[in-house]
Amino acid sequence: xxxxxxxxxxxxxxxxxxxxxxxxxxxxxxxxxxxxxxxxxxxxxxxxxxxxxxxxxxxxxxxxxxxxxxxxxxxxxxxxxxxxxxxxxxxxxxxxxxxxxxxxxxxxxxxxxxxxxxxxxxxxxxxxxxxxxxxxxxxxxxxxxxxxxxxxxxxxxxxxxxxxxxxxxxxxxxxxxxxxxxxxxxxxxxxxxxxxxxxxxxxxxxxxxxxxxxxxxxxxxxxxxxxxxxxxxxxxxxxxxxxxxxxxxxxxxxxxxxxxxxxxxxxxxxxxxxxxxxxxxxxxxxxxxxxxxxxxxxxxxxxxxxxxxxxxxxxxxxxxxxxxxxxxxxxxxxxxxxxxxxxxxxxxxxxxxxxxxxxxxxxxxxxxxxxxxxxxxxxxxxxxxxxxxxxxxxxxxxxxxxxxxxxxxxxxxxxxxxxxxxxxxxxxxxxxxxxxxxxxxxxxxxxxxxxxxxxxxxxxxxxxxxxxxxxxxxxxxxxxxxxxxxxxxxxxxxxxxxxxxxxxxxxxxxxxxxxxxxxxxxxxxxxxxxxxxxxxxxxxxxxxxxxxxxxxxxxxxxxxxxxxxxxxxxxxxxxxxxxxxxxxxxxxxxxx
Amino acid sequence: xxxxxxxxxxxxxxxxxxxxxxxxxxxxxxxxxxxxxxxxxxxxxxxxxxxxxxxxxxxxxxxxxxxxxxxxxxxxxxxxxxxxxxxxxxxxxxxxxxxxxxxxxxxxxxxxxxxxxxxxxxxxxxxxxxxxxxxxxxxxxxxxxxxxxxxxxxxxxxxxxxxxxxxxxxxxxxxxxxxxxxxxxxxxxxxxxxxxxxxxxxxxxxxxxxxxxxxxxxxxxxxxxxxxxxxxxxxxxxxxxxxxxxxxxxxxxxxxxxxxxxxxxxxxxxxxxxxxxxxxxxxxxxxxxxxxxxxxxxxxxxxxxxxxxxxxxxxxxxxxxxxxxxxxxxxxxxxxxxxxxxxxxxxxxxxx
Numbered sequence: 001x002x003x004x005x006x007x008x009x010x011x012x013x014x015x016x017x018x019x020x021x022x023x024x025x026x027x028x029x030x031x032x033x034x035x036x037x038x039x040x041x042x043x044x045x046x047x048x049x050x051x052x053x054x055x056x057x058x059x060x061x062x063x064x065x066x067x068x069x070x071x072x073x074x075x076x077x078x079x080x081x082x083x084x085x086x087x088x089x090x091x092x093x094x095x096x097x098x099x100x101x102x103x104x105x106x107x108x109x110x111x112x113x114x115x116x117x118x119x120x121x122x123x124x125x126x127x128x129x130x131x132x133x134x135x136x137x138x139x140x141x142x143x144x145x146x147x148x149x150x151x152x153x154x155x156x157x158x159x160x161x162x163x164x165x166x167x168x169x170x171x172x173x174x175x176x177x178x179x180x181x182x183x184x185x186x187x188x189x190x191x192x193x194x195x196x197x198x199x200x201x202x203x204x205x206x207x208x209x210x211x212x213x214x215x216x217x218x219x220x221x222x223x224x225x226x227x228x229x230x231x232x233x234x235x236x237x238x239x240x241x242x243x244x245x246x247x248x249x250x251x252x253x254x255x256x257x258x259x260x261x262x263x264x265x266x267x268x269x270x271x272x273x274x275x276x277x278x279x280x281x282x283x284x285x286x287x288x289x290x291x292x293x294x295x296x297x298x299x300x301x302x303x304x305x306x307x308x309x310x311x312x313x314x315x316x317x318x319x320x321x322x323x324x325x326x327x328x329x330x331x332x333x334x335x336x337x338x339x340x341x342x343x344x345x346x347x348x349x350x351x352x353x354x355x356x357x358x359x360x361x362x363x364x365x366x367x368x369x370x371x372x373x374x375x376x377x378x379x380x381x382x383x384x385x386x387x388x389x390x391x392x393x394x395x396x397x398x399x400x401x402x403x404x405x406x407x408x409x410x411x412x413x414x415x416x417x418x419x420x421x422x423x424x425x426x427x428x429x430x431x432x433x434x435x436x437x438x439x440x441x442x443x444x445x446x447x448x449x450x451x452x453x454x455x456x457x458x459x460x461x462x463x464x465x466x467x468x469x470x471x472x473x474x475x476x477x478x479x480x481x482x483x484x485x486x487x488x489x490x491x492x493x494x495x496x497x498x499x500x501x502x503x504x505x506x507x508x509x510x511x512x513x514x515x516x517x518x519x520x521x522x523x524x525x526x527x528x529x530x531x532x533x534x535x536x537x538x539x540x541x542x543x544x545x546x547x548x549x550x551x552x553x554x555x556x557x558x559x560x561x562x563x564x565x566x567x568x569x570x571x572x573x574x575x576x577x578x579x580x581x582x583x584x585x586x587x588x589x590x591x592x
Numbered sequence: 593x594x595x596x597x598x599x600x601x602x603x604x605x606x607x608x609x610x611x612x613x614x615x616x617x618x619x620x621x622x623x624x625x626x627x628x629x630x631x632x633x634x635x636x637x638x639x640x641x642x643x644x645x646x647x648x649x650x651x652x653x654x655x656x657x658x659x660x661x662x663x664x665x666x667x668x669x670x671x672x673x674x675x676x677x678x679x680x681x682x683x684x685x686x687x688x689x690x691x692x693x694x695x696x697x698x699x700x701x702x703x704x705x706x707x708x709x710x711x712x713x714x715x716x717x718x719x720x721x722x723x724x725x726x727x728x729x730x731x732x733x734x735x736x737x738x739x740x741x742x743x744x745x746x747x748x749x750x751x752x753x754x755x756x757x758x759x760x761x762x763x764x765x766x767x768x769x770x771x772x773x774x775x776x777x778x779x780x781x782x783x784x785x786x787x788x789x790x791x792x793x794x795x796x797x798x799x800x801x802x803x804x805x806x807x808x809x810x811x812x813x814x815x816x817x818x819x820x821x822x823x824x825x826x827x828x829x830x831x832x833x834x835x836x837x838x839x840x841x842x843x844x845x846x847x848x849x850x851x852x853x854x855x856x857x858x859x860x861x862x863x864x865x866x867x868x869x870x871x872x873x874x875x876x877x878x879x880x881x882x883x884x885x886x887x888x889x890x891x892x893x894x895x896x897x898x899x900x901x902x903x904x905x906x907x908x909x910x911x912x913x914x915x916x917x918x919x920x921x922x923x924x925x926x927x928x929x930x931x932x933x934x935x936x937x938x939x940x941x942x943x944x
Contacts, residue, residue, distance in 0.1 A: 138634040139641075139752055166751040170743055186743065188753040188784070215741045215787070225753050225784030226740055263691075296691065297746040 048205035049144060049160055054127035055207075056146040056158035056198060057120070058095040059104075061088030068147030068158070068198030069094065069118065070207060071128040076102075076120035077243065079235060080197030081212045082109055085116040086344075090378055090386065091370050094120050095156035096127075103373035108242030109385040111343050112180055112250040112334060113306070114212050115230060116197075117242035119389075121373050129199055132206035134232040137185060141165045145189045145211050145227070147198025158198070163189030163225075171299045171306070172213060172228055180250070182306020184228045185209045191227025200229040208232050234307035240490030240506060241309055245389030247340050248489075249310040251331035257287060257301055265295050278541065279327035279567065281318055288317040288324065292499010310334065311488075313495035327567075328496050337383050393487035397508045397523050398479045401556070404527030405475040408554035413581040414472055416561075421572035428465075428573075430472045431583060435465040439571075451516035453536040462543030462565030463517070467534040470512070470519050471545075474529065475556055483514025491522065493530070507531075528555025541566040636800040637735060637752050642689045642718040643802075644750045644794050646739040647673050647696070647710070650681035650863040661738040661750065661793035662686060662710060663805060664719040665832055669694075671710040672832055673792035674808050675701050679708055680855075680863050682875040682889075686712050691747030698877070700835030701855065703843040705774045705827055706808060709835035720794065722829040725801035728779070732757045736785045736822075738793025738806055750793070755783020755820075765810035765819055772810050773843065776827060779804050781820040786810075795822040804828065842940040852911035857920065857935050858882035861893075861904050868903040873924070881920075885933040891924035914938045 057069035057078050067084030071077070078094070085092065090106045108117040120126060137143075143165050146158040153159065167186035187200060191214045200209040209229030241248040254274025255267045264286045270277050287295045291314040293304045308314060310333035317326050335343070370378060381387035413431040420426055424440035435446045437458050444457035446465040456463035470482065479485035488511035492504040507530065510521045518538065522531035532545040543565050547558035557578055563570040643664045651658030662673035671686055673679075684696040694712035701708045728734065736753045744750050759780040765772040779795065785806045795804035804822030812819055834841055840856070854861060858880020862872045871893040876882045893901055896910035897920055914920055920935040 139749060140634040140637040164752065164754045166753055167743065167749060169748070172743075186751060215743070223784070224787055226743075226751070226787065297748070299745055299748065 051205035055129035070199030147195040149192035161190040400527035418576040649678040720802035895923035
């Protein structure tokens with residue numbers, strides 16, 4: 001929002017006075033002489049509200065009530081609250097401000113964050129709102145909510161309520177065991193039952209949050225000028241997982257924190273099985289920052305953690321005996337997978353959150369009874385909200401990989417040679433039958449036809465050869481043939497840099513279980529695989545392989561391979577040449 | 593914004609200003625749009641929020657919140673807040689916008705306006721100038737800053753809401769069955785300030801100047817609806833000067849015969865949480881009549897000037913029955929023995 005200083009406004013007032021005096025005889029003429037900035041500002045607000053209203057969705061869950069949603073893409077993806085769609089089940093009717101009703105299917109659920117993603121069908125040019133950077137929102141900024149309070153929108157036109165941002169980075173304790181609102185926006189725009197799931201917009205009509213909760217308490221279930229919205233930045237962090245049809249979990253550090261008598265936030269308990277412990281955090285360490293956000297209160301830590309998906313790696317700065325230390329820590333899930341499924345099932349029985357009335361939930365539609373329009377768009381699977389969309393996302397990423405690999409990589413034996421950063425030459429050979437690496441310290445070989453967890457060679461790498469063999473197989477055959485492969489979600493391109501930018505640069509991640517190991521592949525938008533994490537043993541440190549393509553080369557072929565395991569760097573491989581040879585096994589030890 | 597202000601900016605003398613003012617009505621709507629759209633009051637709000645403190649004390653059970661809001665009114669650390677059960681605590685804490693936490697001393701109470709004065713020992717404290725701003729006209733836009741619902745903790749900023757002065761009328765309100773003591777003019781706000789934790793917060797104008805203090809959670813005496821109101825700055829200023837000067841402010845006479853707050857004598861009783869809370873002494877304010885009489889924490893009051901007292905409420909009633917100026921004599925149980933203490937003449941005030 002443009003900030004005009006006071007003197008400017010006074011000047012404007014003088015201009016208006018002149019304008020008014022000049023046209024005194026005629027009120028009609030006066031209207032025509034309203035100063036340009038006034039008209040422009042009014043027009044800008046009209047347009048912003050119209051944009052927000054067009055993206056607003058009225059969600060109807062039959063007798064169980066309903067709520068609001070907001071469209072975020074032309075192909076019909078819309079965000080709403082978990083507690084809004086929960087009674088509706090997997091299919092629902094959604095009304096837009098143009099008076100049309102569309103069928104929609106449930107795509108992904110984040111029960112902890114109270115977020116759901118649905119997809120409307122019937123158009124490929126839905127009006128939608130742009131998710132903007134909610135960390136730039138300031139207290140006092142103009143905002144408005146567009147939604148369906150008290151389910152008033154029988155003509156499907158949303159109700160608009162305007163207000164200002166009352167607070168930012170607010171933390172709201174979980175209601176019961178779930179529905180935690182972390183780092184949320186607080187507004188005095190009226191948020192009433194039924195507004196849940198609708199968009200909160202800034203003065204330009206951009207989406208800064210999804211309304212979901214209000215402080216009601218002793219005044220009954222109506223607005224008291226205190227509403228809360230899930231921030232756009234949190235939504236963006238989880239969007240990839242939701243699009244992948246997942247049942248998403250939030251993150252925990254694996255440690256609890258408390259404020260000590262000096263006001264420092266210190267670790268009061270830590271799980272020895274956690275990655276935080278493996279990365280060196282200990283009891284009584286002071287947490288200085290997490291994911292780039294300073295931690296001065298316990299709330300600040302909960303705030304930051306609450307916006308992060310389970311499985312992300314985030315930078316943690318901590319202090320012990322005056323010494324400042326840094327680590328990149330992998331966050332664990334807040335719940336066990338079965339626990340999340342149980343929570344969803346329990347919520348079905350007893351839905352929470354603002355509801356226009358206390359009507360009991362209607363019977364949920366089953367896949368067999370789905371409306372014709374969304375019949376092919378649902379597949380139930382344990383651990384997923386809607387597995388159909390996971391396949392779509394996996395295949396989308398696979399198509400990108402295939403397109404990038406088709407031009408540059410061919411079947412046969414891949415031979416990469418060059419020099420190590422630490423000095424000395426190396427040669428890596430990858431084929432259908434084996435993987436071989438020659439290093440100054442010796443030669444290692446892995447049988448590619450068997451299970452890859454047996455020998456995580458070369459020693460000290462945590463499984464570099466296995467990771468590269470799977471990578472080659474992924475490029476040549478695609479994820480469907482690789483093993484049990486699914487779309488995992490998104491993660492920051494560079495976890496260590498998380499927090500330096502308000503919106504992290506996110507890349508797609510595929511997850512695969514093959515040949516007795518588990519692996520994740522980070523895939524850039526150009527289809528190039530830029531990272532591999534391989535776990536020969538679950539819940540231990542993976543082998544972490546980073547691949548950097550040549551700036552002018554094909555995205556699928558690396559110029560540099562960096563390998564890490566735990567806290568140590570195994571090596572950085574500068575690749576001078578990649579050759580594709582016919583599939584004839586060569587004896588190990590020969591260098592090119 | 594008032595018409596007068598618009599005139600003040602007119603460079604063409606009073607006549608032109610009058611014409612301008614007449615035409616202003618037609619402009620107000622769109623001018624408000626300009627302000628809302630082009631002027632984000634972030635800096636104004638941030639500056640005002642630094643002068644609002646989060647107050648923590650007794651409560652946390654039976655629907656009584658243990659928190660409220662207060663405003664800094666002097667760089668020396670004077671905080672004006674509302675008189676409430678939150679202050680019925682041995683330790684009252686004030687937390688500033690930057691996270692600084694101070695233990696506050698209760699310096700005075702104003703039973704007429706239900707205000708209290710706290711003092712904190714801080715340095716370089718930002719403070720409002722109480723009567724800097726002119727009274728606001730009905731229709732003026734305002735911001736309300738308070739720690740509603742206790743949502744802000746530590747260095748988190750208090751919440752801000754926007755609204756409009758809806759009326760300036762005498763307060764006719766009640767809390768439960770009791771009539772509110774203050775019946776002077778207050779700002780009625782088109783802004784939901786009637787929330788837990790809001791009382792004691794700041795009402796500021798568009799320039800961030802203090803124009804009032806958000807009132808306690810009260811219902812209208814006639815309709816029963818919850819009132820959103822603020823005590824105007826002029827009343828706050830009068831009250832503050834009297835409390836800061838150590839003057840005893842007499843309670844409104846109507847209710848004087850039914851209850852008298854022992855706090856006036858320096859006795860802090862345990863929080864009143866039950867129908868018949870035993871009147872144990874929680875603490876004794878230093879330098880008070882009670883301290884001079886030798887009352888100590890954990891004393892159990894059993895009689896006040898010859899009347900048996902079985903509960904906190906009974907203490908208040910018994911004290912109210914002691915005529916002003918007559919000696920107050922209490923009997924307490926201390927380590928199994930009955931001890932008499934003479935608290936001196938009963939002062940005026942104390943009603944709450």
